[in-house]
Amino acid sequence: MPRPASPTRREDLLNAAREEFIARGYASARMEDIAARVGISKAAVYLQFASKEAVFRALVSDIVANSMPRMAPADASALPVAQQLRQFIIAAFALVTSPEVIFLPRLIVGEGHKFPELVRFYHDEAIVRIMGIIEALLMKGIESGELDCADPRHAGRSIAGGIILTALWLTVLEPVGAEKLDVARAAQIHADTVINGLLARKEA
16 A cells, blocks of 8 residues: 655645646646656656546635635734735736746636536635635624625625636736736725725715
């Protein structure tokens, strides 16, 4: 029976898989090429991951696990909700446009029609959790009287939509000539627009 994978070797394999998916996409990526990137045999990869789909799922799960604390740090929970929401939006813009993450939206859009089960996994593992954080912040702000929002669920989707569109703009639209986007500026404006629209107005 094979020994459990060491954390370093698993991380190396997932990093290699990320590079392979970036270079070739999901359909064309091969387990032997992932193995070659870390200098091991294809059989050694299969000792740790049963299939290419298992590699992809593990990679997405790792990305999400590493990203969530950066977008919603525990030490921010005592801040005003508007400030928490601003920090979340700015961190989310930076994360989804980072080299280690931005390939995912492009891959899902480009190849998702051929691999619907992977789209569903990405939706459940990443998108639902992001929207859940936003919705929880909105509910917290409503309960405290800081925010005014008639429909936190749909508002959360709208807020997340601006974040996701930014990743697609960079990976899908800019390469065909769309105006280059200043991500940091876009994040600030998105946060301003969202928060200014949600802040509860005091009665005169």
